[in-house]
Amino acid sequence: MGMEQMSLFDSGNVYQPLASRMRPESLEEFAGQKHLLGKGKILRQLIDQDQIPSMIFWGPPGVGKTTLASIIARRTHAEFINFSAVTSGIKEIREVMEQAENSRRMGLKTLVFVDEIHRFNKAQQDAFLPYVEKGSIILIGATTENPSFEINAALLSRCKVFVLQALTAPDLTELLERALKSPQGFGFLRVEMEPELLGMIAEFANGDARTALNTLEMAVTNGNIQPDKTVVTKEILAQCIGKRSLMYDKKGEEHYNLISALHKSMRNSDPDAAVYWLARMLEAGEDPLYIARRLVRFASEDIGMADVHALPLTIAAYQACHFLGMPECNVHLSHAVIYLSMANKTNSAYMAYEKAKLDAVRMLAEPVPLQIRNAPTELMKELHYGENYVYAHDTQEKMARMQCLPDAVRDRVYYEPGVQGEEAAVKEKLEAVKRWKSQEK
Numbered sequence: 001m002g003m004e005q006m007s008l009f010d011s012g013n014v015y016q017p018l019a020s021r022m023r024p025e026s027l028e029e030f031a032g033q034k035h036l037l038g039k040g041k042i043l044r045q046l047i048d049q050d051q052i053p054s055m056i057f058w059g060p061p062g063v064g065k066t067t068l069a070s071i072i073a074r075r076t077h078a079e080f081i082n083f084s085a086v087t088s089g090i091k092e093i094r095e096v097m098e099q100a101e102n103s104r105r106m107g108l109k110t111l112v113f114v115d116e117i118h119r120f121n122k123a124q125q126d127a128f129l130p131y132v133e134k135g136s137i138i139l140i141g142a143t144t145e146n147p148s149f150e151i152n153a154a155l156l157s158r159c160k161v162f163v164l165q166a167l168t169a170p171d172l173t174e175l176l177e178r179a180l181k182s183p184q185g186f187g188f189l190r191v192e193m194e195p196e197l198l199g200m201i202a203e204f205a206n207g208d209a210r211t212a213l214n215t216l217e218m219a220v221t222n223g224n225i226q227p228d229k230t231v232v233t234k235e236i237l238a239q240c241i242g243k244r245s246l247m248y249d250k251k252g253e254e255h256y257n258l259i260s261a262l263h264k265s266m267r268n269s270d271p272d273a274a275v276y277w278l279a280r281m282l283e284a285g286e287d288p289l290y291i292a293r294r295l296v297r298f299a300s301e302d303i304g305m306a307d308v309h310a311l312p313l314t315i316a317a318y319q320a321c322h323f324l325g326m327p328e329c330n331v332h333l334s335h336a337v338i339y340l341s342m343a344n345k346t347n348s349a350y351m352a353y354e355k356a357k358l359d360a361v362r363m364l365a366e367p368v369p370l371q372i373r374n375a376p377t378e379l380m381k382e383l384h385y386g387e388n389y390v391y392a393h394d395t396q397e398k399m400a401r402m403q404c405l406p407d408a409v410r411d412r413v414y415y416e417p418g419v420q421g422e423e424a425a426v427k428e429k430l431e432a433v434k435r436w437k438s439q440e441k
Helices: 002-010 042-048 065-075 090-105 122-134 169-181 195-205 209-221 234-241 243-247 253-267 271-283 288-306 310-324 330-342 348-362 378-382 423-438
Strands: 055-058 079-084 110-115 138-143 160-163 191-193 224-226 229-232
Touching (some): 055 065, 065 110, 065 138, 090 110, 122 138, 169 209, 195 234, 209 229, 209 234, 271 288, 288 310, 310 330
Parallel strands (some): 055 138, 079 110, 110 138, 191 229
16 A cells, blocks of 8 residues: 555656646635635626636735636636746737737637736737737736736726735635545545644645645655555654744734734834844744734834834835845844834824824714815805815915814814924924914914
């Protein structure tokens, strides 16, 4: 039996990776994206009615953009041409387009899938335009980048954009269970593996089906082969994904303890402690983008107006993590964490909103003062909308003695500036503004 188990790996056939063997061939087998492909959802309806427009699939790696395109091609009885934006130039695009145009004259549909369409330059993207407009082809572009920034407006306006989401841990666990039982997967090996280990692979894969299947394949390939089964233990899995990743539970108490320790160390202006907690998280396998998002929040919650450069710096750190990933982006996060630790602190923006929120929730129907209402129609003008409004730019002081809060809260103070860093000047200015506004004309 042991010899039979190994036959798939040793046979003369070219061995196909698990991720290729498990590529779904129908929508029913496709993992995730229920918001688009569930019964009655828009993309599902378009596919079922065979009314596929040109589309852009925007989403992270490993969520099935290419797979979904090939399933659609099969469902719509179209010729499927898989195009890579990395290796194709304008010459190749034109050749394929001519071929598609000839097929169209013979009554055949052509679906052209372009992976990483954001890598095409403007001229290459423009080469598709006339064929998309004429309907010679149905174009499906896949991108991990925001299409609004990366795809020509003319091409984008002719495509419907669908956002594909990272797969959830349950989605991935289901996929892994199917891979263990399926004849296309490891069904022939009778793999014995604790369900908890599949959950750990799903967490480690962080929404990426390809990573999940590749990790499972590595673990099974290194499993203990016995006469009637293959056993994968926690120790074997630890060798494949690293002990630290295995121990780090992204939903457990320790995860929240560590992010809390990082946040409080920065708030307490302790860069050494902050960098230590950052390293503890990253080296245990935490997603750098999760940390970067927490830093963006910290920049406004704890620093805010005391140092207005903190927020753009953290946005830049997030972008750097997105471009580079681990391990290179560890230095960008370290840079941001040290800056935030040493920056002047104030929680005035946070406190202002919390106080305003209490009043806003209590007075959701409080009317907007007439003088600052919009008055686009004559009737609104007759009802005194916009009456006594003063356009601040027309005044010498660039401000007016005009009430902007509703009567019920007209004297409320939400924003109370502190005296740290840049906010000291803001405090001085606000006091001067209030003194001037309190004087009679």
